[in-house]
Amino acid sequence: MQAKALYTAQQVKEGEQKLSTELGIEMFELMERAGKAVFEHIKRCYPNNHNIHIFCGSGNNGGDGYISARLAKASGYNVTLVHIGDLNRVKGDAKIAQEKWSRAGGKIETLEEVTSKQCDLIVDALLGTGFEGELSIEYAQVISHINLSDADAVSIDVPSGLCSDTGFVSGECVEATHTVSLIGLKRGLFTGLSANYTGEIVFSGLGVSDAFNKENPTNISLISKAEVNQHLTKRPKASHKGNFGRVLCLGGDRGMFGAIRLTSEACARVGAGITRVVTQPENVSALVSARPEIMVFDWRGNSNEINDHLWWTDVIALGPGLGNSSWGRSLVGYSRTVEKPIVVDADGLNLLAKTPDFNSRRVITPHPGEAAKLLNSTTLEIERDRFASAKKLQLKYGGVVVLKGAGTVVYDGDAYWVCKNGNPGMATGGMGDVLTGIIAGLIAQGLSLAVAARVGVWIHATAADICAEADGERGLLAADLFVPLRCLANGL
Known part of the structure; x- marks a missing residue:
C-alpha cells in the first residue's frame, strides 16, 4: 500500500x-x-x-x-x-x-x-x-x-x-x-x-x-516511516547534552511513581539531553535506583523550588501519576505560570477538564474516555467521529491533539495525521505514560509540537508492533518498548 x-x-x-x-x-x-x-x-x-x-x-x-x-x-x-x-x-x-x-x-x-x-x-x-x-x-x-x-x-x-x-x-x-x-x-x-x-x-x-x-x-494523511525518518537526522559529531534539550517531568503522587518513571525513561530513550523528575519524596530512591541517569527531586510544596525547576526546563511533561490531591493540583497551577511547551496526559487531563484553558504551546494526549471528560461528552460520541472529536478538542484547548486509540489521530488545527501502526497488546497500563515521555523528549530536541506528536505516535506504535511480533501481544508491558524505541529514534 x-x-x-x-x-x-x-x-x-x-x-x-x-x-x-x-x-x-x-x-x-x-x-x-x-x-x-x-x-x-x-x-x-x-x-x-x-x-x-x-x-x-x-x-x-x-x-x-x-x-x-x-x-x-x-x-x-x-x-x-x-x-x-x-x-x-x-x-x-x-x-x-x-x-x-x-x-x-x-x-x-x-x-x-x-x-x-x-x-x-x-x-x-x-x-x-x-x-x-x-x-x-x-x-x-x-x-x-x-x-x-x-x-x-x-x-x-x-x-x-x-x-x-x-x-x-x-x-x-x-x-x-x-x-x-x-x-x-x-x-x-x-x-x-x-x-x-x-x-x-x-x-x-x-x-x-x-x-x-x-x-x-x-489535509489528512497516514504517518509514514519515510516522513518520520526525515525528522530524525544524525547528530553533529561535536555535540553535548545541552544541545538536545531539558525536560521536566511532573508527577508520581503517593503510590503512583511507576507512571512518571516510565515517562522519564521514555524521554531519555528518545534522546533528550537531560531529564529531570519532580515527584513525592518517598519516590526518589526508587526512581534513582531504577534509572540513575534521570535527575530526581522531591517536592513538598515550596514555591521557590518548583519555580526554579520550571525556569530550568525547556519542555514540561505533566500528568502521569499526578493524582488529584492538592499536591498534584498545585503542580498544574505552577505549570500554567510559564510559557513553555508542555505535554499533558492522564491526571493532568482530568484536572484540565475541571479548569479548561486554551494554550497553543500544549500537546494533549487523551484516550477516548479522557476526551469525553474534556468535551463534557460521552466515549461513544467521541468514537462516533474521531476526526470531529479531535477538532473540537483543538478548538477548545489549543495546541496539538493526540486522540489515542486504534488509529490514533493527531490534529494541529490545520491538518490531521493518522497512525495505522499499533496492536491490541498496547491496551495495558503505562503505555500512555511512555508516549508522553517520547513526545516531550522529541520537542526538547527541537521538533515542533505537531512534528513531535506524529513522530512520537509512530515510534511508540511501531515499537509495540516490534515487541508483539517477537513475543506476542498478550503480556506486552510498557517498559518492553524501551529497546526498540531507542532503535526507532535513531531511524533504524
Whole structure:
C-alpha cells in the first residue's frame, strides 16, 4: 500500500467524476478497472478458491461486484452472485455492469438459494462508501450470514456497515479479510472500530491515483516511516547534552511513581539531553535506583523550588501519576505560570477538564474516555467521529491533539495525521505514560509540537508492533518498548 493521503467518500466521488471529464475516461471504464482490480487481488491471494459467492447491492459498489463476477466466471471460477435490494433501483453504470453479467450467462440468486452451496471465498460489494447511519434489516441479515461463514471475505472499497468517513460501526459490519480500497484511501479505514473489520487494506489507484492526488489535495494523511525518518537526522559529531534539550517531568503522587518513571525513561530513550523528575519524596530512591541517569527531586510544596525547576526546563511533561490531591493540583497551577511547551496526559487531563484553558504551546494526549471528560461528552460520541472529536478538542484547548486509540489521530488545527501502526497488546497500563515521555523528549530536541506528536505516535506504535511480533501481544508491558524505541529514534 503506497498511498498515504486519506480522503472522505465525497472527495473521492467528486474527484473521480472530475478526472473522468479531464482525462476523457468514461465512468464505466473506471468501474471496469475497479472490478478488475478486485478480481486480480482474488487471483493473487486466493488462486485455489474456485467457489466464490459475490454479494452485490444496488449502487456502484454492487456494479464493481458484477464486473468482478463476470471476470471470475470467464476465468473458470464457479461464481454465485446474490443481489440484495430492489433490482429496479440499479441504475447508470451499475445497471450496465449487471446487464453484462447477465449477457455473459450469469445468474442472480437469492440468499436462500446459496446457503447450501459450497463457498471458498466471499466478495462484499453491498454498500461501499455511500453508507452511513443504520442498516436495514435485510442488509443486517446478509452481513450476519457473511460473518458466520468460514470463508474469507474481500470487501470492495470499504466493509459494508462501516462508515468510510469516520470508521464508526453502529450495528452489523462485514468482517473482511481484505479490503481493496480504490482511487483514494478512505480515512475511516484507519481509525476507530475499523480495525476490527477491514483486515488487510490493499490499495489500487486504477491508473489515475497520481492525477487524483494532484488534483485533490487533502489535509489528512497516514504517518509514514519515510516522513518520520526525515525528522530524525544524525547528530553533529561535536555535540553535548545541552544541545538536545531539558525536560521536566511532573508527577508520581503517593503510590503512583511507576507512571512518571516510565515517562522519564521514555524521554531519555528518545534522546533528550537531560531529564529531570519532580515527584513525592518517598519516590526518589526508587526512581534513582531504577534509572540513575534521570535527575530526581522531591517536592513538598515550596514555591521557590518548583519555580526554579520550571525556569530550568525547556519542555514540561505533566500528568502521569499526578493524582488529584492538592499536591498534584498545585503542580498544574505552577505549570500554567510559564510559557513553555508542555505535554499533558492522564491526571493532568482530568484536572484540565475541571479548569479548561486554551494554550497553543500544549500537546494533549487523551484516550477516548479522557476526551469525553474534556468535551463534557460521552466515549461513544467521541468514537462516533474521531476526526470531529479531535477538532473540537483543538478548538477548545489549543495546541496539538493526540486522540489515542486504534488509529490514533493527531490534529494541529490545520491538518490531521493518522497512525495505522499499533496492536491490541498496547491496551495495558503505562503505555500512555511512555508516549508522553517520547513526545516531550522529541520537542526538547527541537521538533515542533505537531512534528513531535506524529513522530512520537509512530515510534511508540511501531515499537509495540516490534515487541508483539517477537513475543506476542498478550503480556506486552510498557517498559518492553524501551529497546526498540531507542532503535526507532535513531531511524533504524
